[in-house]
Amino acid sequence: MTVEDKEKILKNIFDKTDLIEEEDKEVIIAYIRGTVDTKERIKRNEKITTCKYEVG
Structure with missing residues (x-):
């Protein structure tokens, strides 16, 4: 099972x-994944935040 598969299950x-x-939720996923570096996490969180505000 890949990390991506595990993330999909958690989500x-x-x-x-x-x-x-x-x-x-994202913090828990990042903690479990353990291989995501801080810069990638920040970019992903910014993208999610941006999408969240655009949708609702």
Whole structure:
């Protein structure tokens, strides 16, 4: 199972639970993945934030 597969599974779980704050979901994924460097995480979070504001 690849890291991407694991992330998809986690995102699917997160989408179905209200127990985890939206801001914490990406942090949890990054922590579990462990191989994402800080710069990549920042870029991804900025992209998600931008998309979130464009959608709603």
